[in-house]
Amino acid sequence: MKFDVAIVGSGLAGLSVALHLAETRKVAIISKRQLLDGASNWAQGGIAAVLDSGDSHEQHIADTLVAGGGLCDVGATRFIVEHGREAIEWLIEQGVPFTRDTSAELGFHLTREGGHSQRRIIHAADATGHAVQVTLESKVRAHPNISLFEHHCAIDLITSDKLGPRPHHGNAQPKCHGLYVQDTETGQVHTVAAEHTVMCTGGAGKVYLYTTNPDTASGDGIAMAWRAGCRVSNMEFIQFHPTCLYHPYAKSFLITEAIRGEGGVLKLPPEAGAAAGQRFMLAHDPRAELAPRDVVARAIDFEIKKRGLDYVHLDISHKPADWLIEHFPTIYARCLELGIDITKEPIPIVPAAHYTCGGVVTDLVGRTDLPGLYAVGETACTGLHGANRLASNSLLECVVVGRACAQDIVSQEKNGTPYLPDWDESRVTDADEEVVIAHNWDELRRFMWNYVGIVRTTKRLERAQHRIALLKEEIDEYYRNFRITADLLELRNLVDVAGLIVNSALQRRESRGLHFSRDYPETLPKALPSILTPNRR
Secondary structure (H helix, E strand, O other), X not given: OEEEEEEEOOOHHHHHHHHHHOOOOOEEEEEOOOHHHOHHHHOOOOEEOOOXXXXXXXXXXXXXXXXXXXXXXXXXXXXXXXXXXXXXXHHHHHOOOOOEOOOOOOOEXXXXXXXXXXXXXXXXXXXXXXXXXXXXXXXXXXXXXXXXXXXXXXXXXXXXXXXXXXXXXXXXXXXXXXXXXXXXXXXXXXXXXXEEEEEOOOOOHHHOOOEOOOOOOOOHHHHHHHHOOOOEEXXXXXXXXXXXXXXXXXXXXXXXXXXXXXXXXXXXXXXXXXXXXXXXXXXXXXXXXXXXXXXXXXXXXXXXXXXXXXXXXXXXXXXXXXXXXXXXXXXXXHHHHOOOOXXXXXXXXXXXXXXXXXXXXXXXXXXXXXXXXXXXHHHEEOOOOOOOOOOOHHHHHHHHHHHXXXXXXXXXXXXXXXXXXXXXXXOOEOOOOOHHHHHHHHHHHHHHHHHOOOOEOHHHHHXXXXXXXXXXXXXXXXXXXXXXXXXXXXXXXXXXXHHHHHHHHHHOOOOEOOEOEOOOOOOOOOOOOOEEOOOOO
């Protein structure tokens, strides 16, 4: 199958790139499940952008730099913030139904979230990601130049150095020519040739036992780019969302930051004994519930461990019931299904792995170290998020860099692709013990949660590193000898990403942003990114 551009992933980054390219390029979108099964569809809060004359680019940049723990790339931050309004205007043009407010300058309601000094979050009630994704999905499905491959799992990139010796090329840098993908419904593996390949596969939340991410977030793009020879950066900075619903029947249900932005307070639950009902955030930070996510997550983690709790309470029941139901309909309805009336009682919450701030090193148009390969969105590390992502900057990055990526691709002449070999299954057999994959997956996620979580020590990280090495050996042997399955591909990618997180964390001899080490509690005077470079095979 030949395309001008192959896009892996169908979140906001992937759909934005596709729609900006489709007028002049033949595009394939490869989606592991259905188009709406990625993390973008789950995003509740909104998109941060300067949309009011009382706000400014300088304030948005300053807020991002403060949240990022001194590690944000200032140039990348400025570029993305300054292109924010046109990104939002493009989404409005596409028909995204943002919540309206006739008294606002732009005519849309703006909310505020932790770490922001102004109301600058444009949203569609409390289901912004879904509203954006549904709107763009209909455009993508209708476009004649876009081919959709749902239920197709990316396996690995095809690079020129894997095609055998190339005459007259000397020591030319390898180039990406496409990838292998598996149809998960038939098991058949297809070769996808593309002059440009764009990784938009999201983050790696499924490497942890508790996460707000959907099951698709297994770090596929990061792992594939790393194996193909690309550098990765800042992988130790995993953002744990402070407020994930704690309930045995609610898997990964996120309670948006905007609840705290609109006056929700964190309190100790009845199990805290005499301290039950007390607010605790002011004891940890003067900004209280509006402190950045890393501060709030660590404070909750501290209170849970100190008092032997399973969860804490988030309470916004002091607000008028009608107002709550209007502003947070999704959360109200889901909690009510589970027997929790947020208009009358607090919500039990715990922190959970939420966002991968690091990723594949890219420039501001998404170019990676490998010619022909781009990465956009949570898969990439532009430097915007630094040591801690500011709330609602991520969807903004998807649209701004997605557009820039498409413009860079369109600016280049078409050169075509070389002949690519078919996938070779001649030396493998069907696996006899599928339980091995489930066991390894469970083991990996448990020790990552226990040893590489919100608070870390060198000893814990070294334990994790040792276990990752053993797991990797076992998984690689399994991969070489048996036919691939979607579960095996995800596990292979997750163990690679787990190794990157742990190695990056061991490299950082300080505490900064989302990385907190008991062995190195101080912050060094100079902020430097952690960059890992693969050994080119």
